[in-house]
Amino acid sequence: MSSTSNSPLGSNRVRIVVATSVMLTFISYWRAAAVILNDLGSSAFYACGIAEEAIGKSAPWFVLGVMLFAFAVRAVYVESCSMFVRGGVYRVVKEALGGTLAKLSVSALMFDYILTGPVSAVSAGQYIAGLINDTIAIADAHGWVPAAVHHLFNGTPQVGVNTTAVLFAVAVTLYYWRENIKGIEESSEKALWVMQITTVMVVMLLGWSFFTLWKVGGHLPPFPTLANIHYSQEALGFWKHSSLPHTFAILGLIIGFGHSVLAMSGEESLAQVYRELAHPKLKNLKRTAIVIGMYSFVFTGLVSLLAVMLIPDDVRTRVYSDNLIAGLAMNMVGPQVLRLAFRAFVVVVGFLILSGAVNTAIVGSNGVLNRVSEDGVLADWFRRPQKKYGTTYRIINLIVGLQLFTIIVSWGNIYTLGEAYAFGVVWSFVFKTVSMLVLRYRYKGERTWKMPPNLHIFGIEIPIGLASVGMVLLATAIVNLFTKSVATVSGLIFSAVFFAIFTFSEKVNRRKHAHTAAQMKEQFQLQPAESVGRETVGIRAGNVLVPVRDYNTLNHLRWVLERTDTHEQDVVVMTARISQFGSAAYGLSTEQMFSDYEQTLFTRAVSVAESVGKKVSLLVVPARDPWSAIAQTAHNLESSAVVAGLSSKMTTAEQAFNLGSAWEAIPEPKRQFVLQIVQPDGIVDTFRIGPHTPSMKNEDVVLLHRLWLNVTREPGLENIHHHDILTEALTRFARDYGARDREDIVKELKRHGTEAGPLPLRRIADQIQTVQPGPTHSDHDADRDAAHRDDEPSSPKGAGSE
Amino acid sequence: MSFSVLLIKILEYMFVAGWAGTVIVLVLTFVEDVGTLLDRKDENSR
Numbered sequence: 001m002s003s004t005s006n007s008p009l010g011s012n013r014v015r016i017v018v019a020t021s022v023m024l025t026f027i028s029y030w031r032a033a034a035v036i037l038n039d040l041g042s043s044a045f046y047a048c049g050i051a052e053e054a055i056g057k058s059a060p061w062f063v064l065g066v067m068l069f070a071f072a073v074r075a076v077y078v079e080s081c082s083m084f085v086r087g088g089v090y091r092v093v094k095e096a097l098g099g100t101l102a103k104l105s106v107s108a109l110m111f112d113y114i115l116t117g118p119v120s121a122v123s124a125g126q127y128i129a130g131l132i133n134d135t136i137a138i139a140d141a142h143g144w145v146p147a148a149v150h151h152l153f154n155g156t157p158q159v160g161v162n163t164t165a166v167l168f169a170v171a172v173t174l175y176y177w178r179e180n181i182k183g184i185e186e187s188s189e190k191a192l193w194v195m196q197i198t199t200v201m202v203v204m205l206l207g208w209s210f211f212t213l214w215k216v217g218g219h220l221p222p223f224p225t226l227a228n229i230h231y232s233q234e235a236l237g238f239w240k241h242s243s244l245p246h247t248f249a250i251l252g253l254i255i256g257f258g259h260s261v262l263a264m265s266g267e268e269s270l271a272q273v274y275r276e277l278a279h280p281k282l283k284n285l286k287r288t289a290i291v292i293g294m295y296s297f298v299f300t301g302l303v304s305l306l307a308v309m310l311i312p313d314d315v316r317t318r319v320y321s322d323n324l325i326a327g328l329a330m331n332m333v334g335p336q337v338l339r340l341a342f343r344a345f346v347v348v349v350g351f352l353i354l355s356g357a358v359n360t361a362i363v364g365s366n367g368v369l370n371r372v373s374e375d376g377v378l379a380d381w382f383r384r385p386q387k388k389y390g391t392t393y394r395i396i397n398l399i400v401g402l403q404l405f406t407i408i409v410s411w412g413n414i415y416t417l418g419e420a421y422a423f424g425v426v427w428s429f430v431f432k433t434v435s436m437l438v439l440r441y442r443y444k445g446e447r448t449w450k451m452p453p454n455l456h457i458f459g460i461e462i463p464i465g466l467a468s469v470g471m472v473l474l475a476t477a478i479v480n481l482f483t484k485s486v487a488t489v490s491g492l493i494f495s496a497v498f499f500a501i502f503t504f505s506e507k508v509n510r511r512k513h514a515h516t517a518a519q520m521k522e523q524f525q526l527q528p529a530e531s532v533g534r535e536t537v538g539i540r541a542g543n544v545l546v547p548v549r550d551y552n553t554l555n556h557l558r559w560v561l562e563r564t565d566t567h568e569q570d571v572v573v574m575t576a577r578i579s580q581f582g583s584a585a586y587g588l589s590t591e592q593m594f595s596d597y598e599q600t601l602f603t604r605a606v607s608v609a610e611s612v613g614k615k616v617s618l619l620v621v622p623a624r625d626p627w628s629a630i631a632q633t634a635h636n637l638e639s640s641a642v643v644a645g646l647s648s649k650m651t652t653a654e655q656a657f658n659l660g661s662a663w664e665a666i667p668e669p670k671r672q673f674v675l676q677i678v679q680p681d682g683i684v685d686t687f688r689i690g691p692h693t694p695s696m697k698n699e700d701v702v703l704l705h706r707l708w709l710n711v712t713r714e715p716g717l718e719n720i721h722h723h724d725i726l727t728e729a730l731t732r733f734a735r736d737y738g739a740r741d742r743e744d745i746v747k748e749l750k751r752h753g754t755e756a757g758p759l760p761l762r763r764i765a766d767q768i769q770t771v772q773p774g775p776t777h778s779d780h781d782a783d784r785d786a787a788h789r790d791d792e793p794s795s796p797k798g799a800g801s802e
Numbered sequence: 803m804s805f806s807v808l809l810i811k812i813l814e815y816m817f818v819a820g821w822a823g824t825v826i827v828l829v830l831t832f833v834e835d836v837g838t839l840l841d842r843k844d845e846n847s848r
Binding site: 069071072244250251254289293452465469473475478 | 806807809814816818819820821822823824826827828832834835836838839841
């Protein structure tokens with residue numbers, strides 16, 4: 001028997017509530033800004049160098065223009081996120097222009113994502129190679145390089161910049177390939193840390209640069225007039241023999257703008273982090289947008305301007321075009337050793353932020369391909385999970401294979417990589433903005449913010465702002481088609497190949513899925529719900545939540561059902577559909593959430609329920625992290641207990657610790673609940689999640705009692721209770737810890753920690769404690785590593801009562 | 803007028819008109835967003 005009777009349609013099919021919102025740990029706008037800037041800010045290291053190589057010394061003005069324009073592009077994303085929580089390119093284009101153009105836009109986006117990795121990794125390699133060469137050159141100038149080495153290299157030993165960059169890029173890409181296969185997660189904590197270090201570098205860089213300007217002076221780069229734009233041979237692409245770029249002034253501006261547009265790559269991350277932003281979401285999204293806008297304007301824009309002002313022309317174009325910020329560091333006023341040290345700092349920061357962008361590229365492309373494959377657009381073969389780690393290793397292999405191919409084919413030529421990169425960036429923006437324009441007329445749902453200004457003529461809305469941004473992007477994208485021949489050819493081939501794969505796979509999958517859907521409809525009735533709540537699932541408070549994952553290990557479900565009177569207490573069987581970072585922008589439909597695997601899993605769960613003869617409610621929730629999903633679902637459903645099976649990778653204490661940590665991340669007010677972990681041998685470990693009365697050691701209880709006895713002998717304190725002693729002790733502890741004795745207390749607690757067990761387990765003490773043992777339970781006191789069993793007394797006799 | 807010149811003229815008008823509108827967007831959204839950034843009433847930074 002199962003939840004058949006819950007069905008609103010009264011059919012015989014089992015009703016499954018499918019939550020369509022991913023359960024996430026929500027982050028502040030500062031963290032969101034840090035995540036985006038890790039991608040967006042990395043372009044500061046190479047964008048101006050590439051632009052200057054294409055159009056000459058006036059490039060910084062174009063980069064500044066692009067950074068200004070990026071504010072307006074961000075407004076497009078804010079509007080799309082106000083309509084769809086997952087307001088990325090794929091979702092928006094699919095809503096506005098349909099599946100075919102959505103596939104095309106995703107192909108362009110994939111080109112962008114796949115090139116982000118090589119361009120970032122090669123750039124980091126160029127910075128490292130440049131530092132090695134300059135350090136050796138300085139050492140040689142001081143005579144610190146042995147003569148034998150000098151003779152061996154026929155001069156100052158130098159590493160090949162491009163070869164080093166390629167080797168480094170391959171190594172970094174392989175490292176992150178391995179990490180992604182293992183399923184590491186992006187952390188906003190790490191992103192924030194990287195941005196804090198980057199900010200220190202930017203402040204030092206700007207301060208020192210302005211000081212240098214004040215000391216030695218400098219000239220602004222030439223303004224971007226037709227006379228000042230000096231195209232390189234490659235910069236004109238198919239127009240290299242045409243007089244048009246030299247004739248039309250505005251065309252020169254568009255070409256320059258097109259060569260600098262890669263400086264705003266990374267905007268798509270805004271849509272991806274939106275889902276994880278804390279309340280109030282839209283307000284925080286605007287805050288994020290303005291923070292990243294100002295930061296990238298100062299970092300990418302101003303640093304580019306200062307680099308051209310302070311680095312002499314011949315050195316800048318000859319030596320530092322691929323590592324402009326390093327060149328800026330070396331051309332400040334001050335002792336050479338200090339400049340070299342600062343350059344090393346620049347390289348370290350560049351390594352952190354650029355290698356982070358390599359990971360973002362793999363995670364982002366994996367997320368995009370996962371979404372389209374779940375949409376039936378990519379064959380299921382690609383989604384087969386890795387045996388050990390459960391990651392979509394075939395998609396990751398494909399992405400990393402393409403990235404390695406790109407790195408090797410370009411052989412460290414950052415200019416070629418950057419030029420090609422701009423193709424994906426600009427076309428995905430074009431698709432997005434045009435779709436948003438279409439949705440102004442076609443979309444009838446909720447939209448909490450509109451990009452200004454908007455005119456109303458005879459009741460028809462004219463979206464001036466959106467149309468303006470769309471026109472600039474479209475004009476730039478079309479001109480880029482002519483001037484960036486390498487990008488056009490490679491981008492079109494890449495997009496066409498991906499588009500063909502998507503289209504072919506979709507046709508194959510449609511036939512296959514039609515059969516599966518027909519099978520599924522015979523048994524399950526899917527009921528989508530935007531969020532998880534007691535009303536949507538149709539259960540009472542105080543229910544038992546049973547997370548399930550592996551359909552071969554459902555003994556904990558049987559254990560619960562055998563011990564629960566489902567007339568009095570509801571049992572909810574829940575599975576979390578894991579969605580990785582980077583995929584948040586791409587919508588999951590009900591059918592995507594409920595794949596073949598979930599179907600098998602719930603079929604088994606229902607058969608367990610039927611064999612016991614108890615009713616269960618079924619629930620699927622999408623989530624980034626299974627622990628967050630369990631904690632939030634238990635919180636939303638007002639569950640009194642969560643009963644889980646034993647993980648194959650963790651101990652029960654570790655499972656409890658993870659759930660406790662996820663519980664801590666839920667905003668107040670929140671409910672406590674009990675976690676029971678049923679082991680295969682039938683032993684059940686019980687933990688309490690949330691703040692609660694701690695269990696006390698016998699000697700502590702005895703001490704408390706003795707103190708109570710002594711205190712009550714004092715005149716006037718006869719009516720004091722045990723808890724008064726505890727209150728006084730804790731008040732004194734709080735006072736001492738906050739003031740003079742903090743260090744002593746920490747030292748003392750550390751000593752206790754070493755004696756009592758490993759620190760991570762002691763941290764569990766705050767959230768996990770023993771509950772009353774049952775006849776089949778073991779009982780973990782997480783305050784100590786040692787568990788005491790149910791035959792041990794939980795409190796000493798004679799400890800006194802009040 | 804050849805096709806190329808016609809295309810370039812159209813692109814030029816699009817670019818210039820687009821930038822004119824974008825400047826208005828920038829002014830309006832910048833003022834609004836800075837106001838949002840400075841409004842600390844419901845900030846929930848962690």
